[in-house]
Amino acid sequence: MKKVLLASTALFAFAGAAAAEVSLSGYAEIGVFGGDDVDTQFHNDIVINVNMSGSTDNGLEFGAKVQFDDTNGSSNINGWPRYDDEAVWVSGSFGKVTLGETDGAYDWALSEIYMGTSLFDDHSTHAGAYWFTGADGWYDNQVMRYEYSFGDFAAGISAEMDDTGTGDTIMAIGVKWSGNMGGVDLGVGLGYQSANSMDAVGLSLSAAMANGVNVTAGYADDEFWGGEWWGLGVGYTAGALLVQANYGEWDYGDSGWGLVANYDLGGGAVAMFGYGSSSSGSGGSFNGNGDDTWSAGLGLSF
Amino acid sequence: MKKVLLASTALFAFAGAAAAEVSLSGYAEIGVFGGDDVDTQFHNDIVINVNMSGSTDNGLEFGAKVQFDDTNGSSNINGWPRYDDEAVWVSGSFGKVTLGETDGAYDWALSEIYMGTSLFDDHSTHAGAYWFTGADGWYDNQVMRYEYSFGDFAAGISAEMDDTGTGDTIMAIGVKWSGNMGGVDLGVGLGYQSANSMDAVGLSLSAAMANGVNVTAGYADDEFWGGEWWGLGVGYTAGALLVQANYGEWDYGDSGWGLVANYDLGGGAVAMFGYGSSSSGSGGSFNGNGDDTWSAGLGLSF
Amino acid sequence: MKKVLLASTALFAFAGAAAAEVSLSGYAEIGVFGGDDVDTQFHNDIVINVNMSGSTDNGLEFGAKVQFDDTNGSSNINGWPRYDDEAVWVSGSFGKVTLGETDGAYDWALSEIYMGTSLFDDHSTHAGAYWFTGADGWYDNQVMRYEYSFGDFAAGISAEMDDTGTGDTIMAIGVKWSGNMGGVDLGVGLGYQSANSMDAVGLSLSAAMANGVNVTAGYADDEFWGGEWWGLGVGYTAGALLVQANYGEWDYGDSGWGLVANYDLGGGAVAMFGYGSSSSGSGGSFNGNGDDTWSAGLGLSF
Numbered sequence: 001m002k003k004v005l006l007a008s009t010a011l012f013a014f015a016g017a018a019a020a021e022v023s024l025s026g027y028a029e030i031g032v033f034g035g036d037d038v039d040t041q042f043h044n045d046i047v048i049n050v051n052m053s054g055s056t057d058n059g060l061e062f063g064a065k066v067q068f069d070d071t072n073g074s075s076n077i078n079g080w081p082r083y084d085d086e087a088v089w090v091s092g093s094f095g096k097v098t099l100g101e102t103d104g105a106y107d108w109a110l111s112e113i114y115m116g117t118s119l120f121d122d123h124s125t126h127a128g129a130y131w132f133t134g135a136d137g138w139y140d141n142q143v144m145r146y147e148y149s150f151g152d153f154a155a156g157i158s159a160e161m162d163d164t165g166t167g168d169t170i171m172a173i174g175v176k177w178s179g180n181m182g183g184v185d186l187g188v189g190l191g192y193q194s195a196n197s198m199d200a201v202g203l204s205l206s207a208a209m210a211n212g213v214n215v216t217a218g219y220a221d222d223e224f225w226g227g228e229w230w231g232l233g234v235g236y237t238a239g240a241l242l243v244q245a246n247y248g249e250w251d252y253g254d255s256g257w258g259l260v261a262n263y264d265l266g267g268g269a270v271a272m273f274g275y276g277s278s279s280s281g282s283g284g285s286f287n288g289n290g291d292d293t294w295s296a297g298l299g300l301s302f
Numbered sequence: 303m304k305k306v307l308l309a310s311t312a313l314f315a316f317a318g319a320a321a322a323e324v325s326l327s328g329y330a331e332i333g334v335f336g337g338d339d340v341d342t343q344f345h346n347d348i349v350i351n352v353n354m355s356g357s358t359d360n361g362l363e364f365g366a367k368v369q370f371d372d373t374n375g376s377s378n379i380n381g382w383p384r385y386d387d388e389a390v391w392v393s394g395s396f397g398k399v400t401l402g403e404t405d406g407a408y409d410w411a412l413s414e415i416y417m418g419t420s421l422f423d424d425h426s427t428h429a430g431a432y433w434f435t436g437a438d439g440w441y442d443n444q445v446m447r448y449e450y451s452f453g454d455f456a457a458g459i460s461a462e463m464d465d466t467g468t469g470d471t472i473m474a475i476g477v478k479w480s481g482n483m484g485g486v487d488l489g490v491g492l493g494y495q496s497a498n499s500m501d502a503v504g505l506s507l508s509a510a511m512a513n514g515v516n517v518t519a520g521y522a523d524d525e526f527w528g529g530e531w532w533g534l535g536v537g538y539t540a541g542a543l544l545v546q547a548n549y550g551e552w553d554y555g556d557s558g559w560g561l562v563a564n565y566d567l568g569g570g571a572v573a574m575f576g577y578g579s580s581s582s583g584s585g586g587s588f589n590g591n592g593d594d595t596w597s598a599g600l601g602l603s604f
Numbered sequence: 605m606k607k608v609l610l611a612s613t614a615l616f617a618f619a620g621a622a623a624a625e626v627s628l629s630g631y632a633e634i635g636v637f638g639g640d641d642v643d644t645q646f647h648n649d650i651v652i653n654v655n656m657s658g659s660t661d662n663g664l665e666f667g668a669k670v671q672f673d674d675t676n677g678s679s680n681i682n683g684w685p686r687y688d689d690e691a692v693w694v695s696g697s698f699g700k701v702t703l704g705e706t707d708g709a710y711d712w713a714l715s716e717i718y719m720g721t722s723l724f725d726d727h728s729t730h731a732g733a734y735w736f737t738g739a740d741g742w743y744d745n746q747v748m749r750y751e752y753s754f755g756d757f758a759a760g761i762s763a764e765m766d767d768t769g770t771g772d773t774i775m776a777i778g779v780k781w782s783g784n785m786g787g788v789d790l791g792v793g794l795g796y797q798s799a800n801s802m803d804a805v806g807l808s809l810s811a812a813m814a815n816g817v818n819v820t821a822g823y824a825d826d827e828f829w830g831g832e833w834w835g836l837g838v839g840y841t842a843g844a845l846l847v848q849a850n851y852g853e854w855d856y857g858d859s860g861w862g863l864v865a866n867y868d869l870g871g872g873a874v875a876m877f878g879y880g881s882s883s884s885g886s887g888g889s890f891n892g893n894g895d896d897t898w899s900a901g902l903g904l905s906f
Binding site for chain 2: 024046077080267298300
Binding site: 326328332341343348350379567568602604 | 658659661666668670684686687688690691693703704745746767
């Protein structure tokens with residue numbers, strides 16, 4: 001279910017050296033899933049990505065992307081194609097402007113603590129999970145984000161307007177840094193978002209050691225989501241293998257942990273297993289399958 | 303309206319020798335149709351197919367396909383794109399597993415008695431028609447099929463689950479054989495499907511002689527469709543021309559016959575004519591146009 | 605919002621010299637718009653075009669096209685893909701036949717007085733605007749048009765049927781001529797459409813002078829739209845720049861003027877500004893944003 005493609009391979013438009021092009025890529029899943037609230041059953045899913053890019057005569061770059069996704073999950077095969085992640089961008093020496101369904105600067109600056117992927121994102125949708133989404137999408141999910149990079153630093157600001165003119169514009173700001181210290185690849189993100197007398201502040205940290213061990217940590221005080229959250233992930237990568245365990249909890253009582261294992265079979269195919277365990281008064285995993293959920297199968301990138 | 307493309311030509315993704323690829327093909331129709339229950343009128347239709355394929359480092363092959371079709375028939379031009387035939391597959395020396403909107407092993411093993419195609423499938427949708435679909439799609443139309451080929455034989459088993467946990471899983475099994483005896487290309491299929499105290503058994507036969515004459519025959523006792531059916535087709539192919547007449551009847555009284563003529567114009571264009579005549583108490587052709595229906599036009603494959 | 609692409613670049617299917625092919629192109633917009641009846645706000649939009657073409661062994665050409673557009677305007681980012689401009693065509697020495705959502709012969713023969721494009725077509729959707737659409741789309745928007753060219757002349761006839769059999773078939777006829785007289789590129793169109801005791805007659809004129817000045821004029825007496833209309837446009841092109849002002853009025857009282865400026869940045873990107881001013885008793889611009897509307901941004905073709 002993860003929308004980020006594991007790999008993007010197919011490029012098939014050439015209309016000259018500097019000309020605009022359209023490229024397609026795809027992602028498909030085949031497998032099995034289950035949980036407390038759902039019968040163990042088959043799962044398949046197909047996503048098609050359309051990516052467009054070009055550049056002006058004086059070097060301004062621009063592009064657009066849209067994803068065709070299903071309305072349905074695994075239970076209605078002849079579903080309807082739905083647009084997702086529709087956004088348009090322009091970039092140059094001034095930085096980059098993106099408009100559409102894109103991360104606000106709060107989410108943009110902060111890295112999720114989760115590694116790997118699984119059919120139902122069981123490992124990252126338990127009751128103690130959080131994705132630094134803040135207030136993004138509270139209105140029409142049309143976010144304008146400006147970002148600028150300088151060396152290892154990048155900073156962004158964003159705005160999502162209430163087109164009815166009623167609510168505040170949701171403003172966000174974020175900064176991130178990545179670098180290498182003593183052989184450890186480090187990443188730090190800091191974000192703030194505010195609208196309608198509420199705000200969110202978040203911090204994310206990641207450290208990837210040369211021996212394959214990855215540690216990720218996150219903290220947020222997000223009034224849009226109703227509380228204070230922290231989470232921790234410990235992962236390990238070796239060749240084609242990736243495993244990670246994570247734990248997170250909200251101060252309103254919900255918590256959970258997750259486990260993911262991915263094995264890269266090459267050529268775009270990844271064997272994936274995910275498990276999530278939720279402790280909550282309010283209904284289990286965010287993926288809707290209950291307190292204890294799991295999935296296993298293949299993720300296929302084209 | 304036939305979903306099987308007459309030809310598939312456009313391939314436009316290359317990302318290296320063994321890499322995953324996305325390809326597009328299309329099918330369009332232009333023509334006229336009529337019948338007892340419908341005014342004679344224009345018809346156009348467009349279908350877009352997205353096909354994805356790849357292989358892992360150790361030679362496992364995989365792929366996915368989805369079709370963009372119209373919700374509308376000929377009477378609402380700005381219809382909605384709808385997904386159809388969405389399926390994901392993995393194959394190797396162990397055989398092939400397909401999951402999604404695909405034939406159950408009953409339908410997979412049995413060949414339709416119909417040849418050619420026409421705008422409204424008039425020749426193959428009269429009241430005496432049958433397509434060996436059995437119980438496929440009774441639940442969510444998500445079928446898991448495993449198939450294995452050995453020489454001229456192939457065998458398959460399939461399962462479609464009731465994800466609500468109420469009904470039986472629909473199980474099916476089928477075998478088929480194709481070969482050449484005395485200059486005649488023969489095909490035989492045998493299938494069985496069962497669920498919820500009902501079952502279906504079917505047999506299909508085809509013989510293509512060197513002189514261009516084709517004979518097809520089918521029999522089924524399908525409790526999901528409510529009766530016993532048999533059908534017979536006699537066709538002739540010569541160069542670009544294909545013609546076929548067929549007859550079929552159900553033991554509950556409905557029967558019908560059909561006639562189709564296709565002429566291949568080359569380059570993906572086929573001139574098509576279809577006619578169907580129904581004798582039924584219950585409302586004529588399955589295509590909704592009445593007891594006597596016809597269509598004529600071009601089928602265009604891209 | 606203009607559906608006509610500024611450029612069409614991406615072609616990516618080759619299956620042999622004379623074989624059928626599928627090509628994709630795209631168009632995206634990023635910018636800001638406002639008006640009396642709407643808060644000033646961000647706008648983004650993405651359109652994907654699928655174009656198919658081929659030819660038969662004896663030289664008949666054929667093709668089909670369909671556009672994926674949004675259901676939503678700027679206020680619902682995760683909208684639904686919608687088919688638009690779905691049509692199939694066949695052409696040869698006999699002329700060209702197009703069936704689907706295409707212009708009737710009235711609209712086909714007549715040229716709009718508007719040049720350039722803008723995000724909300726503000727310049728060409730004010731209350732005094734008209735696009736020679738006549739009765740096209742009054743039924744199911746499935747139009748059959750036949751056209752034939754001879755030298756600088758072209759003529760067309762078209763029919764749109766009421767598939768319910770109730771109303772008259774909408775018939776239209778049109779002729780157009782283009783040529784060069786004394787260094788001026790001239791265009792003239794004349795069209796007539798009729799159905800159900802109503803009719804429309806229209807005339808369009810254009811003159812493009814060598815110094816970059818363009819003059820366009822149109823007249824129609826269109827009972828389907830309820831009145832008599834005239835409009836005039838004066839434009840100027842110089843290198844990458846295009847500007848045009850236009851005025852139009854209906855004899856039922858509504859009128860308006862528009863202004864557009866386009867600057868071609870190269871590579872498929874065009875900077876666009878549009879403004880429209882409406883004088884009407886009945887609710888301002890056809891784009892729904894009020895009496896005075898404007899938009900500014902980039903149109904990006906891929």
